[in-house]
Amino acid sequence: MRLKTLPVKVDPDSIYENDRLRRKEYVDNLTVLLSNVEAPLVLSINAPWGAGKTTFLKMLHANLASQKTNAVYFSAWETDFASDPLLAFLGEMNAFLSSQLQDSFGKRAWEKAKSAGGQILKRVVPVAVKVGTAGVIDLEQALEGEASALAGALSNDLIESYIKNKELIDVFKENIIKMLVGTEENEGLGRLCIFVDELDRCRPTYAIELLERIKHLLDIPGLIFVLALDKTQLAHSVKAVYGADFDAAGYLKRFIDIEYGLPEPDLDVFVDYLFDHNDFEAYFRSTGMQDLQRDGQSLRSSMQLLAKSQKLSLRSIEQLFTRLKLLIISTPVSQPFHPDITLYLIYLKEFDRLAYEGFVVGGSEAQRSIDLIPKVFSSGYESSEMVHQFVHAEILSAQSSKDPEWVKLQIEGLKRLQSEGTELSQYYAGRVIQLYEYHQGIRSRVRIQPLIRRVEMLENFQM
Template identity: 30%
Template sequence: MCDKQNRVTFETRDEYQRKPIAEKIIRLLESDAKVSPLVIDGSWGSGKTEFCKKLIHLIEDGESSLRPIYVDAFKADHADEPLMTLMAAVLNALPEAEREPLIKKALPAIKFGVKTALKAGTSWLLKQDAADVVEDFKDEVKKAGDELINHAVESVLKDHVDAEQNITTLQAALFELAKDAPIVLFIDELDRCRPDFAVNMLENIKHIFDVEGVQFVLITNFDQLRSSINHCYGTGLEDAQRYLDKFVQFSLSLSDTHKPDGHESVLASVTHLKDLVGNSELLDNTDLEKEGGGYFLASLVAANRLSLREVETLVLHLEIYQSLTDKKGMQTRKDFGYCLLRVLGVFLYCFKPEIAESMRRNALATSDIAAVIGKAELFSKLDEEYPDHGDTVLAMISAEVPSQNGTFFLSEEEKKRWAETFSDYFRGAYGGRSGRFTDIVVEAIETMKLAR
């Protein structure tokens, strides 16, 4: 079961509309389809852990017969015993009366796992088919012809047979346990574990917990899991995928978008941004809460595809900036342009330190800023349409910084045409004069460096 302290459910919060996904996962786990192990894939900071816990609560609060068990693999990887970690999680979820019989049946298999882990060069045996093990050692014995080696081989093979018997006993006990209430182990944070622990966990799931009535849901980053396999076996990405295919029956990616109005897709990170800014006391009553500043900030999040965790980092940095400027940094309703350029400075400091440093040293390429803002070219329809805030900020920077790409170059005539737009953002205070817009960005960067 999941810890009921600070319990978060889909009923209390489902801003990214993920409850329907959870309901479908439950339906799959309850069905006769062989979906275990099932992988819920998501990038770091995409809200996988919260989704996992909400999913478990949905099972617990509903009429499902499933018995969910949560395992934080990252907290256990220092112990280096995946089998013990999994068994401890199962035992912890059982009523006390059911624990003792299972402990007695599980102990021999766990003891063997610990014993072989301490034997250098022998722990890999459990990963092989018995016939392969015998054949491999037979070849080695022929080469060596040493009685000591013969004795060692005989001992290891005997241990292997004992292990098979112990594991069979454990599997039978788990089968009995899951008869009335099927067990689902949710293994979270596997992508944060040491590569060898992550791979050992997968192999324990495959070889020991392949029991009817016991299912696994792995909440992880698939790319990182492939990297762990490559780290352990030194193979290419394609081989890592083949390896995973032996373990994973079904996988799904946690969507980073949702449809608040039922039609248009919105990034979950943008929704998260609006919630965090709206609930921040430090950012209360600032231009970031208004449509303009919030729109530019959201466009930066979208253009750089920030994760939910990265959005939290960004809002924290904006709050730090507000604190360092006595809460005045983003409260510039009169000269809205200040807010936009300061937001850009904080963003660069937070996520693009190389570009921030280039701007401080007056060695910036306009194309770098264009990429951050998410613009492929300068806005060129001033007579027909009104540019958005990102267009205007890019034009401000382009008016002052030599471009390495003609696409981002403003001629003197274009600067005059943009001057009126710039004045709107500063209420005439700048009038399009060069040498100052980039200064505002740099001032924000310097403030974050505690240099001002």
């Protein structure tokens, strides 16, 4: 069984082959928009971390490229080692344009723009060093003449740098425009869409500098930026630089023209994909044991229900799968796995420690773990009642060796409900009793100590 979930691959020749979240319609709609909207434009694809932005962005990039629209993709997070985002931009652009620019006019324009960009980068460092040095010099102890000369030199340097940088920026922009839009005599390359992924994962200063470079240097006709980000996390980065009271949301609006909220995925489909992609079905089937094969089907239903009930992010679902894989791999095939209660305890341990500790202590302290079942696995979804019954019965089976008298009282209460309750509660109580009796068999008994040891073992792993 594969432990690590592999990244989703987007094949340019079969873009939607691995579209497990069924987002083709949204990609197609945005492709039409980006093909026709007037540039310049900055569009953000906004969604929480772990919601599938990277795969969506790669499909959008590949779809545009397949329709002969110039498109460049790069991960901001993978380039934030660069001293300046402009350097990363020039490098990614150069790699793309070297194969796209066929005519000498476009190549000359790009070389001039690249040269101007390189000079802008060179001029930023010396001035920054001089300004930084001034901050550590004690001017009060320096001679008045020397202090005055230093201040004057710094002022001249800054003014000269400003004028020179302004000239270089103009040259940079003019040649990018020539390359894309062209002139009366020469046809340009056409619009260029630049996809910037994982901006919210960059170090705060780099993310802000990248936004500012886009706004001040790259607000150019023919140029479209598509930024994948979690606006909430990016706002935290802005506040980390400018202070907790800074209006981060207002600041970000200065740079982004249109915000597109990524639609929520179909979590049933995503769980199905992870279940198959990570060989769960193959593993349970390969055992040749009927009980374990039923465990596999049950685990799929429980995971789907938990994901929808708790509105888990795609990343959180992946991490839950990784935890379960660790437990499955470390559990001998000869031992029952009990996926429903295992998944439930993993969740409680992280999100309701009181209920988890009550289960460990046992007896009446375990009542909270029973009471929370409908909340963790919300009712109203298909298979919810089945999962409730399985988890309830497995908790009673696990506790039967720890406090048999308490479990006996629980079964008596269920029997009263079976005879006196509503039609639905009668069925529920009867089913829990039936499953409990099944789990009291030698082969299927839920043994509490091995179960707890397996769940506790996860603390030794960092996901």
